[in-house]
Amino acid sequence: MKNIWLLFILFPLISNSQNLKLSEKADIHILTCGPYQGELYSAFGHSAIRVKDPRKGYDILYNYGVFDFDQPNFYLNFARGHLNYKLGVTEYRNFRDYYIYYNRYIHEQVLNLSHQQKQELFDFLQWNALPENQYYLYDYFYDNCATRVRDALVMAFGDSVQFDGSYINTNYTIRGLTDLYLKQQPWGDLGIDICLGLPMDKVAAPYEYMFLPDYIEKGFNQATIVRAGKRVPLVKKTIVTYDSTLEEDQASVVTPFTLFIILLVIGSMVTYFGFRKGKLYAGFDAILFSVTGLIGWLLLLLWLATDHRAAAGNLNLLWAIPLHFPVALLLIIRKRPLFLKRYFNVIWILSILLLISWAFLPQQLHYALIPFVMLISLRAYYIQRYLSRNETA
Incomplete structure (x- = not known):
C-alpha cells in the first residue's frame, strides 16, 4: 500500500x-x-x-x-x-x-x-x-x-x-x-x-x-x-x-496459534523419535532456543535502551530468556554438559510454572504463545534428561 x-x-x-x-x-x-x-x-x-x-x-x-x-x-x-x-x-x-x-x-x-x-x-x-x-x-x-x-x-x-x-x-x-x-x-x-x-x-x-x-x-x-x-x-x-462499505475479513488464514500448535506437534515428534533412538537432535533445539533468546535480547533492549515507555517491565522475558541464545550454541559444540543439564532443568521448571500462572500474571501474555512455551518446556525437559543419561561433567 x-x-x-x-x-x-x-x-x-x-x-x-x-x-x-x-x-x-x-x-x-x-x-x-x-x-x-x-x-x-x-x-x-x-x-x-x-x-x-x-x-x-x-x-x-x-x-x-x-x-x-x-x-x-x-x-x-x-x-x-x-x-x-x-x-x-x-x-x-x-x-x-x-x-x-x-x-x-x-x-x-x-x-x-x-x-x-x-x-x-x-x-x-x-x-x-x-x-x-x-x-x-x-x-x-x-x-x-x-x-x-x-x-x-x-x-x-x-x-x-x-x-x-x-x-x-x-x-x-x-x-x-x-x-x-x-x-x-x-x-x-x-x-x-x-x-x-x-x-x-x-x-x-x-x-x-x-x-x-x-x-x-x-x-x-x-x-x-x-x-x-x-x-x-x-x-x-x-x-x-x-460511510464505508463492508469488506471481507482480511485476517491471515495461518494464525499465530495455528503455527505454534504445528511447531508443538513437530517438537513432540522430534522428542518422541529422539527418545526412541537415543538422539538429542541438537540442531532443532539450537534453532528453537537461539530464536527465543534473540527475541529476549530484543525485548531487553526495548526496555532498557529505548524510550518506548510501553516496552518496560515486559514479562514475556519469562519465556524469551536472553541467555537462551548463547546457551543454545553450547548444544551444538557439546561443551559444558553439566552446566547445560542444570540450565535446562531450571528452564523446564520455570516454563511449567509460567504456564500454571499464565492467567494470573499482571501482564496479559498472548494466548497463542501457550503452545510455544509448552514446546520450550518439553524440549528443555528432554535435553536435561538426555544429558543426565549420556553426558558426564
Missing part, C-alpha cells in the same frame, strides 16, 4: 503563513476516519482538523500524523522511540479523496464555537504548523495524531473546554483497547503483545481512551465549552461525509 503520509508531503498548501483570518461563515470540523486493515498502523483509524471558510476560500486540513522517511537517522530513531512526527497542512479534498479511495469512513464533527473561538483555534493551528513548532516526539499511546487533536483545543481554550468521561462504562486496559482493533491483524496483535510490557496492562482512564480516534469522536460528543458565558456542547452536529 502506498504510504499514506507521502500524500501530505506531495500536496502541501503553498502557504503556512500565520495571520489568516476567518469570516463569519467559517467552521472548524474534527475528522474521524475509519480503519484500513491492509496495514497495521492504519487499523486504528485517524483523526484530523478541518478549517472551512467558503467566503475566504479556505478548506484546510491539519494532520498531526505526518512523518518523513528522509529525516536523519529515521530507522534508528524509530527503534529508540525518538521518532519525530509533525503537523502537516494540506487541502481537505486530497485527504478526503484518499480515505474514500481506501473505503475508510469519514465523520466530521462541526464544533460549536463562536467566531472569536474559531479564530483562536485557527491561530493556534497556524502557529503550530510553523516549521519551528510543527514537530513533536511521537508516542503511540500518549502523544499521537488523535491526542494532538484533543490537545489543540485544550491549548487554545484552556479550562473552558471540558471532556466528560462519565460515558465510559468499561474497564479496558490500554492493551485491551488495542486488541479491539486488531482482530483482523493477528500477527500484528502478537507482535505488539510480545514487544510491549506492563504499562500496557494498566486500566485506562477515560481521558486515556482518546489515544484512539473513535474515542476522540465519542469524547468530543460528550465535551462542553464555555461560549458567551454559558457552557454548551462542544459539537454542534456530525456530518457523515463517507
Whole structure:
C-alpha cells in the first residue's frame, strides 16, 4: 500500500503563513476516519482538523500524523522511540479523496464555537504548523495524531473546554483497547503483545481512551465549552461525509496459534523419535532456543535502551530468556554438559510454572504463545534428561 503520509508531503498548501483570518461563515470540523486493515498502523483509524471558510476560500486540513522517511537517522530513531512526527497542512479534498479511495469512513464533527473561538483555534493551528513548532516526539499511546487533536483545543481554550468521561462504562486496559482493533491483524496483535510490557496492562482512564480516534469522536460528543458565558456542547452536529462499505475479513488464514500448535506437534515428534533412538537432535533445539533468546535480547533492549515507555517491565522475558541464545550454541559444540543439564532443568521448571500462572500474571501474555512455551518446556525437559543419561561433567 502506498504510504499514506507521502500524500501530505506531495500536496502541501503553498502557504503556512500565520495571520489568516476567518469570516463569519467559517467552521472548524474534527475528522474521524475509519480503519484500513491492509496495514497495521492504519487499523486504528485517524483523526484530523478541518478549517472551512467558503467566503475566504479556505478548506484546510491539519494532520498531526505526518512523518518523513528522509529525516536523519529515521530507522534508528524509530527503534529508540525518538521518532519525530509533525503537523502537516494540506487541502481537505486530497485527504478526503484518499480515505474514500481506501473505503475508510469519514465523520466530521462541526464544533460549536463562536467566531472569536474559531479564530483562536485557527491561530493556534497556524502557529503550530510553523516549521519551528510543527514537530513533536511521537508516542503511540500518549502523544499521537488523535491526542494532538484533543490537545489543540485544550491549548487554545484552556479550562473552558471540558471532556466528560462519565460515558465510559468499561474497564479496558490500554492493551485491551488495542486488541479491539486488531482482530483482523493477528500477527500484528502478537507482535505488539510480545514487544510491549506492563504499562500496557494498566486500566485506562477515560481521558486515556482518546489515544484512539473513535474515542476522540465519542469524547468530543460528550465535551462542553464555555461560549458567551454559558457552557454548551462542544459539537454542534456530525456530518457523515463517507460511510464505508463492508469488506471481507482480511485476517491471515495461518494464525499465530495455528503455527505454534504445528511447531508443538513437530517438537513432540522430534522428542518422541529422539527418545526412541537415543538422539538429542541438537540442531532443532539450537534453532528453537537461539530464536527465543534473540527475541529476549530484543525485548531487553526495548526496555532498557529505548524510550518506548510501553516496552518496560515486559514479562514475556519469562519465556524469551536472553541467555537462551548463547546457551543454545553450547548444544551444538557439546561443551559444558553439566552446566547445560542444570540450565535446562531450571528452564523446564520455570516454563511449567509460567504456564500454571499464565492467567494470573499482571501482564496479559498472548494466548497463542501457550503452545510455544509448552514446546520450550518439553524440549528443555528432554535435553536435561538426555544429558543426565549420556553426558558426564
